[in-house]
Amino acid sequence: MNTIEDVWNKYHANLLAFIRKRVNDEVAAEDILQDIFVRVYSRIDTLENRSRFESWLYQITRNAIIDFYRSHKSLDELPEWLEQPQIDSEETNRQELSLCLAPMIQQLPEKYRHAVQLSEIEGRTQKEVAEVENISLSGAKSRVQRGRLLLKEMLHDCCKVEINAKNQIVDYIKKTGDSKFC
Template sequence: MKADMNEFWQEFSVPLKNFIRKRIANEQDTEDILQEVFSRVYNNIDSLRDDKKIYAWVYQIARNAIVDYYRKENRPVEFRELTEDLANEPEDDLSVREEIGSCLKVMLENLPEKYKQAIILTEFHNLTQRELSEQMGISLSGAKSRVQRARVMLKEMLLGCCHFKFDRLGNIIDYTRKDCNFVEPEA
């Protein structure tokens, strides 16, 4: 496979760069991460057991490189993905979802750091809870617990600030704000 790296570059460079660019605001950092991903692929291609899984393998390397980027510099995670995902929703649900998405950003920022990091890595960077445990150096049950607690905290914050109306499938169709101040969760 190492001999085919030029073909590999031709096939993966543009889609991988777009994938990274969605998660990293700085163009130079995007380029650096792309080079890091290709370096990791080149150095570890012989460990790929099933060539049919190369796409999943390469994108997992990219996700890990992005996580490493944020962790290395202790940089705040960008939340651009949340609004991009919301933009793909049906037009009539868009404004409600955008407003709730904006509230979620604030609520995420107010989570205790260990819970914020757990929910961001699993929900926005698509890490499994097992991968989260490996990345954070904690047990699998500890990772599961952090993600679950973060979800509960976010749910409590959302329900504490708003009354929601749901359709028959459980999708939020409308909300009204409660007359209360936002309360930070306890750690």
């Protein structure tokens, strides 16, 4: 191929057919084709192996089609059932149980309460917990783990909790009777 005009003459029809199979909009297909030839013209110097020109050209074409779909998201109105995000029951259960955890955390002994507060609520690393508490890293890890264990015991004291294989709460039922934590 000597010029971009030679490339156009040889590949125009085939590339347009390739694009039309993937893009239903005729005008968009023509625009994509024009964009491809601009890319080819501006990047032809980067092609190291001229014998691979055709595969290089089709890779540019595939990328241009992907770019088209990324930039032209549908602006149609969404159906009403899609507009309102619906929270699944597992998420609802986690949210409800999280409301119970705050009072439970307050019932923990001071050293565990503060470690759990820093680690789980504030999202600090255990190393940061150790620095704030002025204790060793292993001491911070122990406090956080012990605090978690105590919270788990409190939760199981007031609720029957179903946990999935990923150790996530799937469902729960409050136990009848008086629990001092719920």
